[in-house]
Amino acid sequence: MSFKDDVNEERVDEVTRLLSKCASVGTMDDVGRTPLYIAASQGKLDIVMELMNATKVNVQTKEGATPLLIACQYGHTDVVRFLVDYANVNLATLEGVTPLFMAAQIGSLEIAKLLLEKNADANLSMLNGATPIIIAAQNGYVEIVKLLRHKGNPTATMRGGATALMIATQHRHTQVVAALLEVVNDVDIPLLDGTTPLLIACAIGQLDIVELLLTKADARKTRYVFIIDDFEILKLLQDGISSLLLAAQCGHAQVVKLLLEASSWSSTEIAASLLISIQFNRIQVYDFLISYNPDIIHHVMEDGTTALIVAAACGNVPIVNRLLEANVDINIVTKNGATALMVATEHGHIEIVKTLYARHHSPLECVMPNGATLLHIAAQNGHVSFMDFFLPVAEVDAETHDGTTPLMLAAAKGHAQIVSILLAAGCKVDLISDKQSFALLAAAQHGHYDVVATLIPQANVNLSNEDGVSALLIAAQGGYHAIVSLLLEHGADGKQCTKADRATPLIMAAAKGHYDCVEALITYSDIDHPMKDGSTALFVAAASGCIEVVRLLLNKGANANQAMKSGMTPLTIAQQYQHEEITALLLKHRV
Template sequence: MAVSSVSMSGSTGTTMEFADYSLYSNLSDEELLRLAIERSLDDAHNNGLGTESTNTTAALTRPASSGTVPPSHHAQQQPQPYACPANPPRELTNSDAVSSVSHFITGSGKRMVAYRRYDGSLRVTSEPEDETDPLIKAIWEGDAETVWLMVKKPGCNLLKANRFGWIPLHEAAYYGQYQCIKILLKAQPGMVNQRTLMDQTALLLAVSRDHLTCAEYLLEKGADPDITNKERETPLYRACEKENPEMVVMLLKYSAAVNKNCIQGWTALHEAVCRNNVEICETLVKAGAKVSIPNMYGITPIFVAAQSGKVEALRFLLKNGAHLNSQAADGATALYEACKNGHEDIVEFLLSQNADTNKPGKTGLLPIHIAAQRDNDGTDLMTYGCTPKIVRSTKIVSMLIPATSKARVKRSGISPLHLAAERNRDDVLELLIEAGFDVNAMLSKDRSKMYEDQRSTALYFAVINNNIETTTMLLEAGANPNLDMFSPLLVALRQGCIHTVTLLIEHGANVNANIPTHPTTFPATVMFCMKYLTLLKYLMDFGCDALSCFNCVYGNNPHPPIKMTSHRLNDRDEESEKICVQFCDLISTENYCRWAGPIIDVLLDYVGHVKLCSRLMEHLESYPDWNGIKEKARPPRPLMQLCRLKIRQVLGMNRLNKIHKLPVAPRLIKFLNHQEREQNKTDTEQ
């Protein structure tokens, strides 16, 4: 079957499986497709009165067209109000048994009802069908002779409407039955502008179905070309939607209003531009259409052309006086929107016409910002011919770079580098760096406050995304890893990414970085790598302050109970900001106490004479295997250890980082890097 399920919006959005009902076995694929467009009722239990509604999707810039299908065959018409919906089957007439009811009509005109019980089960059955009016049936079949005979009969009421407000003239116009229309209007010409419940006239129905001859005859007989439906759409609007230039010319010939707006402010020219139909655009403009009339969102036709990638329509509009740099209600320009949607040809054309690349939207972002941040998701990876859309967005950035003012970018408070790094746009980031954009540009305070961690640099975005390629590019281009309030090195340590940590430290990241909002007596970098002893040792090799970890204000005296919890290191509150956390308190928490011995052991390799406080001693005494660490901490420290520390101090970190290039014996290098144990093991094996 073509359709397997339909969502009943009148209930709770539950899917109804058609395979469960033998009732649908005799329906065609077309009928099942029509069935999927169903009309739903509000919850009968809550409201007590059924009201059908049509599910429509309204676009932001382009209004959805209302349906023009005949009510006897389709489900897009508004029903005639009545006191009570058609009852569900007799066995469920008890209001306590039914939760909601929904009515719809199949493509062949069969009326159906779906209802949900309170136990959650969904049932569908057919409604009793009304007998079809013989006149309507004759119109459907195009039997003009029968229609003529029936119209002549005494008592024939041509204004009798069905439940959707459709009279015989509407049926004839919809199906394009020209002869039937002539007969009906000859019998009663005054009904030419009669409307349905959706405010559709026979002319609007004929235009919507491309019945040119019928529409022309209706106009000749006095049909008003400016009567709109409930969406305030005119026949001219519908003719543009159907891309029928002959229909457009005919309607204009009968003085159709060319600048009339629909419910969302969309005009016939908007619709013609959206469809890139230059022929219709030219006809409308010659008839007086305004090329810069905005819709309710401030969107003019030129904006529509740029947004939807219609180059020919865009050229036509600019040639006829459209404002190149006009802005929508949100401040966006045509160039801005073309960049947002990745239309390379539109951007290229607008730039050739000197479009303003430095005009921001209300968010303060420029076109280059929008182009730089375009995501690499499934939408951007769609291809057009052989060219991936993602490549287009890179080309757009390259076109915008020479036309964009770096001073204007700076005033915006955000660099396109930030957005490219945030969205992992490595290709765009490389272009921007080569173009000379400042890799150390900082977010403005207002933009920085939008992030909980108050990040400021593009490097921070790269590190928090764990994007090593972007991090490398920024660092090699001169990015300073110490500008953010919360150091990118702390982020990399928290993520446990050794590669990123190495990159940052090699480019000068502060290994003794702290967190301003959570003060500690020791470097915060130690706090984030205590479970990764390799990283901890690496930090110590590059000068991390190990001595501060043993500076305890209580010494051998009893320590107060530990009140600090693990969440305090992550949650910012007034109490936590007043507490300066000590190393012995942190290592005594549940998260780290099991690692206390090995952590202390590593730290002792990088200090001289120290005295462990009573709390650290308690940890070492709590586990027998840590007795050796306890002995290692007792003074005095070995002379070799003191010499190693003195040599490291004299050489300094810059030389230590390049010690492999100095004329120093390999054995001494291993000694200075605390690798003598490995050397001794090698000598023993030999």
């Protein structure tokens, strides 16, 4: 039977006998616990008293715990009362945990008092910055908070900036908040991101705590910029989101009411709260705000955003209907030139679109500043269900100011079904915009195989813009092998070249190292076609370090000795770029 077994089994007589024979009571186990530590952890006061005469009371475990700390952790008040006369009450663990911190954590007011009577430091903190008052606030121990608020710093902050007040608010400990407010004057001390206790209370909807905090807090203290889709709720959001906005966002109507009564808010701030309530479908908040200020539904934000525009963007049909019944202006435009009808079209809310469309005097005149019509918007966003609604009344080939058609937009975005519908409606497939784009080119450029396949039966596969760029060339450059093959199968000319530098699809594919595209194009191209500077597909492949493409071109008969106008050859190009493997390969093919 060991000395520790005697301690564990409370054999006080045996412990005394062993001590009289000078048994080693300083022996530690593998984690650094002594018999005294074990006795203290189990609340065995008699054994603790016996061991105190023969051991050091401040010996720490490997983690830094002392007998006093472990007695505090388990709430052994009698053992603590005895040990505080001998122990260092401020010895902390490696993580910074002190006996007083433990007392605060378990909620032992008596132990906390014993430690403070022996000058325990209430300001000592853990590595994360937590102090005894912070942990007491977290756990809702109001009496300990009242004890500690005068012994230490009640506004001490953790690493992220959290204070006892903030922690108590977060955990909904109303009495603790009240106790702290008696001694804390600056209640707006924020986290690193600007969050204050009031913002937290508003977010969680803790009405009684909000009411307490408002006795000292700044209700208009703000935090972060808030965006609804593409709409800035406030231009003044450079100042961040206020407690009012946050309460509205989270749907706490009673908190919103309290905040409005507690401070003077601008119509813009109230309107912003209304917009947020619409986006998050906080109907109670919405109802309260329009009862508080019925005219707020007509407010126009600095960027042109209105309640109707936000409701249209979010697809909030009931709110849209209520706003229309209140005769809000449906023609107001955002700074981007969008009306509620356009926004609803963009986001695909067909029911709202039909409702707003019916109310417009001239819906077909709803045009974005760039000339985009409702059909453009629907086509670009892939809203198939809108086609039957718009096509009977819209110009299928309507052009934006730069000549872009709905077909081009749908093709660029890969909306094959929209493309098919527009083609069936008789749209012109080969129109070229001022940006030198056309439907087949746009689809090929973005790798939309299905769209290319849909367009090919009606499109000119060899159409090129004024720069000489064709769908085949752009697909080759992008490495879209399936599209390249499809275009070639349908008669695309592999020998077409750009006007500026006379680059062919083969050269573009070789320059990018697109092996499969090069392989597909070789039989349709002049393998040694020179660009304006005299370089060929082999040149650009060698320069790019694409050895597999170089090998393929050489195996298909590319001229390794052909020179540029400057006199450079594929070999000298490879040497210049230090492509050793390609250099060796070209040396084998040199004549």
